[in-house]
Amino acid sequence: MQCPKCESEQDNESAHCSSCGANLLPGRPLLVRLLWLVVSAGALAVLVLVPYLAGGRIPFFGLVLLFPSGISVFVFALRMAIGAVSDAERYRIRASRFKANDPEQAVRDYTRAILFGDRKEGKSWVRAVVYDRAQVLKAANRKEEAVEDLKDYIRQMWQAGKGKTVRVSMAQAEVIALEEELGARVGECTDSDVGKVDEGSP
Ligand SMILES: [Zn+2]
Numbered sequence: 001m002q003c004p005k006c007e008s009e010q011d012n013e014s015a016h017c018s019s020c021g022a023n024l025l026p027g028r029p030l031l032v033r034l035l036w037l038v039v040s041a042g043a044l045a046v047l048v049l050v051p052y053l054a055g056g057r058i059p060f061f062g063l064v065l066l067f068p069s070g071i072s073v074f075v076f077a078l079r080m081a082i083g084a085v086s087d088a089e090r091y092r093i094r095a096s097r098f099k100a101n102d103p104e105q106a107v108r109d110y111t112r113a114i115l116f117g118d119r120k121e122g123k124s125w126v127r128a129v130v131y132d133r134a135q136v137l138k139a140a141n142r143k144e145e146a147v148e149d150l151k152d153y154i155r156q157m158w159q160a161g162k163g164k165t166v167r168v169s170m171a172q173a174e175v176i177a178l179e180e181e182l183g184a185r186v187g188e189c190t191d192s193d194v195g196k197v198d199e200g201s202p
Helices: 030-054 060-082 087-098 103-120 123-139 143-159 166-200
Strands: none
Touching: 030 060, 087 103, 087 123, 103 123, 123 143, 123 166, 143 166
C-alpha cells in the first residue's frame, strides 16, 4: 500500500504512515457522502413539502408516522454525509478494499472493526461486520472460523429478535453447507485410513 500523502511504500497492516505519520485508514468516500447528502435533502423535502402540498388532507396518524421517521432518516443521512468516521468504520472500509487482494489482512481489519465497534457502533453494526468477516473467511478457505462467525451472527440475530428473517435462514444454509464440506473432509480421512489398514494387514 502506498501512503496517499508522501507516496512512500507502507505495509498493508499499518494504520499510520511510518514516514510522515498520515492516517492510512480510509475515510468515507466523497461519492458516498454526496449520496447521503441527497438522501438527507430528500427526507427534508418530504417533511416540508408533503404536508404543505397535501394541505390538510393527510389524516393525523399519517403525520404522526411521517414526522418521527422522516426526522430520523434526515438526521442519520446528514451524519453519514458530514459526520466524522470512527476508527471502527475506517477499519471496516479498509477491510472491504482488501477482500479480493489480501483476504488475510481483510480478516485482521474486520477483527479490529468488531473490537472497536463493540462499544461505539451498536449491535446491528457489529453483527453485520461479523457476517462480512465470515464471508472473507469462507473465501480464504478458513471454513471452521467462518462457521464460528456465522453461528455468532445467527445467535446475535436471535438476541435482537430477528431470528425468523431471510438473512438468518441464509446464514443457517451457509453453516449447513460448510459443515457438510468439513464433515466430508473428515470422512475422506477416515476412508483412506481404513484403506491403509486393509492394505497393511496380511
Ligand atoms: Zn506518508
